Amino acid sequence: MGKNIIIIGGGLGGLMTGAFLAKEKYTVTVLEKNHIIGGGLQCFHRYGTVFETGMHILGGFMPGNNLHKICTYLGIIDKLHIRHTDADCMDSVTFGVNGKTYSLPRGREAFESYLAQCFPDQAEGIHRYMDALWALSEEVDLFYLRPDGESMLREHSEEFLMPADDFIGKYIANPVLAELLAYMNPMYAGVAGHTPAFVHALINVLYINGSSMFVDGSQQMADALAEVITSAGGAVHAGEPVVEIAVDDHMVRQVLTKIGKTYVGDLYISDIHPCTLLDLLPEKAFLRSYRNRLQEIPNSYSSFSVYIKFKKDAHQPFVNHPCYFQEEHGHVWHLYEYEEASFPRGFMYLTTPVTNQGPWADRMTVNCPMPFSAVAQWAKTTLGHRTTEYEAWKERMLQCVLAKLERLRPGICADIDFCFASSPLTIRDYYGTKAGALYGYSRDCKNMMLSQLPIATKVRNLLLTGQNINLHGICGVPLTAIETVESIVGIGNVVRKINEAYDKRKDI
Template sequence: MTYDSIIIGAGLSGLTCGLLLAKSGRKVLIVEQHPEPAPVVRGFSRQGIYFDSGFHYVGGMGEGGPLRHLTKHLGLADKLELFPFAAEGFDCLRIEGKADDMLLPVGLTRIKDCLTGKFPALKLQIEDFLNDIERRWCDFPYLDLDKNFGGSDLKSVHEQSLAQRLEGFSAAPGLQTLLSMHSLLYGVSPQDASVTLNAQVAGSYYHSVHGIAGGGRSLVNAYLERLAETGTTLRCRAEVGRIIVADGRVAGVQLVDGEIISAPEVVATCNPALVPALVPPGALRPAYRKRLTDLQQTPSALILYARCSVPTPFLRRKNLFLCSQPGILAVALQSRLEERPMYLAGADYCRDTGGVKGIIAIVPTSMDEVAAWNNASQRRCRQYLEWKKQMTGRLVRHLPAVVPELGELEPLDLATPLTLQDYSRAPQGAIYGVGRFLGQHNPQPQTRLPGLYLSGQAVGGPGLLGTIVAGYYTCGTMTDHELLRGELRACR
């Protein structure tokens, strides 16, 4: 079978590229190694509770937010039922030992008012910090449609780090935590994250915050419906083992079962560190192969899925960031589990009016902790299951102690770095794949191998916003940026 374009990976980036390339008139095939599309974000149910996996909330979807015109252009907007997060506090920070939680209200003006009211001595610095975020968070041609395309706009490789920027707030360590806690949402520590990266992720949530009714599963279903409408073919359990190169350009892919599928264009949305092993030796320059292979990955995570003994209104349309101490957020992967920062979200939060029945707790963790079992035959061995049981036990004892609003927790499942690796194929089970670390040049969509393009969170950024932007950036590179931006302008 011959296609115009083959997309490797049916994650949010692959599905976005699929829609855009089909829209440009191409005959598109998306291939996914997992048995189901978008394995990272589709969520799952346990004992009647739906748990989101790789999608909890999204920023930039509110009035005037750029995700509005992007989802409209993709044909997804009408298929998604959005609901706003708690206006008075969508994200809550709890620092152990401190009497009061800190809440971030929705909207930059509200956040400014709230924080300058709480920290009047830092008024000018707070305003300056937030104004800077407001200026930067949409500073990319697919988000700001009036901005000219410069080509390297996603790079913010050598600028000030978020930690350096927040040093000026040392008189208020709790505020430093509040303004750095969203680094958990992109997997790069404040010391290694540029102020631009933080602005792009945190700023979208400062602008507006929504959940999607039905969570990540509904999001994936909306994509699938739309892809079916465009006639795009999606094949699961279809792992690419090799990108075929003939006469110096891409000619298709070969699946691990040997099947050959022809196409003059291949878009790899998998983790870019996996790409060199798919391409024949000599097809990419050695320096470029090494650059891709050596890209720094974000840490992995342990993710607890648990049932609350009583419905808890506390996490309804609101998340909790837990930290053991104030100051600029630090993630020491060697520290005790209980001392690491954690992110908690409610399960099925849009449906439950009384309160959520389950929680999802995400704790940064290194693959090193499970490396001994990183082999298919050892996954289900007694020691690994025993280790999971111990970690689960520690989390279900620790969380109610620091968040008594949850009541008792009944653990229903635990994802480990091995789980994340299985679902995304990301090396080391990297939670957000390749991170955008200061000093690291992340790959651009175009490669030197004619017909081979890259997309995915390494190219744009993590999250629904980052992956949609990555899809546009790659497909605009393959087609015509100005044409695509013109279509987007019509959707404003």
């Protein structure tokens, strides 16, 4: 194929895929519908304060881990201002029913030792669980940046596709501990009986090995990836949504954007939700059975988020790790279920760091799992054109979140300068994801063939990338980008170069 590539969508998947291709000497053009690139990386300003839209907690950025290696290869690791969470408490988990807080330390040995101290009668089960957790992660070669020409659906261990809740229950008899071990559910939209154990394992291993946060926001990573593309002669166009993809004889011939520009490439890569992609393609581009399949795959749940700016003279402590809250026991796999009277059943909140971060927090973000059904009655509205009923509902939900936050941190509401919220509708309209799915398609161990999409499509020069293909998040999307690029340049080529670049840097 030729060297000109058009990427539809400038989220993490599109930018990471484009950056890898730029390193391979391809000329890349990225077309992003929003006026700010980055997707979940993008930041926005409200009254002079920067808030992140999605990428709050990072895994894999500790030296020697996969994202650290990837960003070293791309030449951006030294451009990213990253702060690692506390070694003695990378995450805290609080149960409202008894006020008990668990402070979980970084690293496998420390993590296991702490839990064994908290649940001494479960020590043997905890050890076996941790062994099994790491063994599952080892089954995914790409997670460790080992060349792997086989798909995620190759032959795996019996536990690989076991429901994650059953996987935990296999080793842990104590229901409170089993619930505690599932506290990262909001990081991968876990659903009991459906989320595969390998997803649970990869996310937990990633973050137990060490988590981090962006200082001054995640936009810096989007901008750094864009610079890799543009410095190699490519282009990144924000505020230029694709409105039509012309297909003839099973080949994309060109794409048309909303401002009337036409782009022609040799290869085209979609980083947008597959259902959104369908709307841009002629109906005959894909077989009806494939189109139906894309529409039928269940989507992950969404989120209701609250953004808080503290007063300048407030003394709300800066906490150097995420804090998870759950109202009561027995709901860790059901936090996304919605009833207004009990909302929110749980959430994750964090004080995001700024340059020269001192002891006091400047801002806070609270993320509450929420299904799209909570806002379905306003599904036909668009940004800037919501109803007064919707705005009233959103304000009620905001106050519900603040009330529970006040219980956790008494006096916090008096220290708020301003705050506002976003809902699953916001996520749907900004990200262009069906039903505001926070992590794209849901991975279902009961039907992995349905929920795992191949990179190649029946349109011969159209490929897929992004969180809907294999894995989601700050780690999964770059790994999927590697697979997309290696489908062009050859299996194992990008992984080999990543490892060579990292080994060379270590030798300097």
